[in-house]
Amino acid sequence: MTTPVALSVTDLVVGYGGPPVVRGVNLDVASQEFLAILGASGSGKTTLLRAIAGYLRPEEGAISIGGVVVVDSRSRTWLPPEKRRVGIVPQEGALFPHLDVAGNIAFGLHDRKQAKARVSEMLEMVDLVGLESARPHELSGGQQQRIALARALAPAPSLLLLDEPFSSLDAALRADVRSEVRGLLADIGTATILVTHDQEEALSLADRVAVMSAGGIQQVDEPWMIYEKPATLDIARFVGDLVELSVQNLEDRTAHTALGLVPLVGMEDDDQGPGDSRGTVVLRPEQLVLVAERPVGGTAGADAGTLGEVESISYHGHDSLTRVRLHDGTTVSVRSPGGSALRIGEPVRVLVTGAGRLYRD
């Protein structure tokens, strides 16, 4: 391989004695890459992380970090966590409560003489100069998280693991800390794995996203690919809101659905013929547009789109999600910018813009 690899996981199986929780994972992370592992709770993502850190001994498979094999079930290689050169930022930071900030950052440094210089360097990096002698409980949640990051990065690890580090922060702070951390990691270029259940976080931060469920990695791709071209219907459902339409009939890259004719994309490699028509067409809510139905007068375009009735509206400020019940009983979600002038029960027309993706049953 020409590009240096920060992490390489091969056929990894990890469990706690019972049925394995991680089942045959293969994963490579390039140096300087930021990879997010996205999965619901119970998907095995945290177990995978703990195996990489060396907290858990895998049943099978191999892991190498920065070119060094740290565990291999066949050659019985095993490096304990302290020899792996991995930095970890646990949930809620987990700063040592009995040490001050400087003590925390210097915890992993062996050379005491250089420790002081390194601590100030790290504090400068996370923009918390002057807090050397503060105690962890005196810091805000965001500050604690940044100190935990400084502590993990101080020994210059070859791989950084972030275990849902932002989930304990409140929403307003989360976005700031996230982008700060991302900018900082981009500067120093340490290969990083972020474990999260928050799809927005994964998509906005990572160079690549690995979607994990049922102990396996289902898809590894760039964020826009994960969102726009999910490999399976399950991934599509997990990553963002979804409009699902069952296919009535298929012809020439077009599907007949409850919303009328929907053009299909991503079928180049698939069979293109009508063939078996059972399947689901999916769209994102922002691909639908609402047009008010005008019962009196009939203006131009009144016939366009499919007639339905507003069932519920959830308003998010920057946009709103309207659920519309179509005449055949299907409900679809429509995302529109800003608020909505519609009322519940009001008739409305739904237009499709762009193309859907077909998942055959």
Add this chain to the structure above:
Amino acid sequence: MGAAAVAVVVTAVPLLYLVVRTTGAGWQAIADSLFRQRTLDTTLTSLALIALVIIGTLVLAVPSAWLLARTNIPGRAFFLVTAALPLAVPSYVMAYAWIAEFPGMSGLWAAALVMALATYPYVAIPLTAALRSIDAGHEEAARSLGLGPVAVARRVTIPLAWPAAAAGLLLAALYTLSEFGTVAIFRVDAFTRVIYTAYRASFDRTTAAVLALLLVILALVLVLIEARARGKAQRWRVGSGVTRPAPRHRLGGAGKVAGLAWLSGVAGLALGVPAWSLTQRLLESRRTSFNVDELLGAVAGSISSSVLGAALALVLALPIAVLAARYTSRLVKSLEGAAFLGHALPGVVVGLSLVFLTLAVLPGAYQTLLILAFAYAVLFLPKAIGASRSAIAGVPPVLESTARTLGRGPIRAWLTVTGRLAWPGIAAGTLLVVLTAMKELPATLMLRPTGFNTLATELWSRTEIQAFGSAAPYALAMIALASVPAWLMGRWLARAPEASDRDAPEDDEPVRTDEVSFVGGVR
């Protein structure tokens, strides 16, 4: 794991040897000892004593707890302290104080009175906390569902508070069953006294062994019921939200007078009478001969034996505590459970079996300081484990694993993070053992080296010959010495690991659960 198993086995040795020794006497001899009038009488006496103590404890504790938790009676903080304080006075010191004031006292009723006064905090303190912590919402909801105040008490308050009281009652019962000094002072032929007497009359040691086993079985039953009751009490704690305490009843003038009279009366019986009696005896003792060297010798004996015992208990407890705090495998659970059963070993039983064991196996160790310390370690191992275990469990494991990724090996990571954060709790647990071992009487009497005295044994031998005046300085020294570790421990726990004080709940009341469990732990 290996170290923990060794610790458990070592602890179990005295009991196992007692079983071996008893069965070794032959089934005929066992049957002879078991099926006779005296055994039945002893059992009935012990059970009657337990029943009386339970009733007495309830009578003393329930009104006090209600007054402290649910009314606006003045001086609540003061009376909360007086309700906990009897725990700091060894019950036989209390018995000594009573009999020194009223030399005619003896028998079942006298013992039951003193034991109830000594053990009512076991119910009063947790019950006060429980009554305080029951969410006002439950009782309000019941009222709006159409229940009157009495029906609310019967169908809501009592069922919710009962588990706390039940656990305390069982502790009191267990304590009564194992207590030797009080029972002996009032000449009640309960198990402990009969066993001790049979052991002293050395021709009858099989009877002593058989009765000791019977006592262990009874104690075991109580311990198992207690463990179940405690489990239930924990399961009943629902929800993690902050509960709103029930509003306090506004007592009228007459109510306040009656309430104050009750609380002062209970405190007067439990603390005032012993304090008065002790002061009187001290004044008397100044007139009689008083040997300072003897007192200092006894103090030195108490300290050396209990510190050695606590150190030994810590060595045995740590491996089990480390395992129990971090792992929940079945093997670990059963190791911990086996150590927990140590609660069911009365001092008289451990003393007896170690006498047998040393005489049979290690005659050189018979009546040495080391064997006495070992007896303390066996007796108080569950305490040492409990305290260390919760201290270690209070340190989030993520700290230790993070330390590992930062380049520290497993032992260094444990020492610099988990051990470092848990040590106040571990030290407090060890001090608790020191404190408890100082009060131990029957095993000390049986195992101490010849000429070796502790405060407890000196107090005992002087009370036995009715030299109440010359016993007083020892009783006082005992209370003073026992309160030093208690005071230290209170300070320690007050500035406990920084890790936990972040989550410590704010409370409008001095009844904090950590204080309660701390007080409940002092026996």
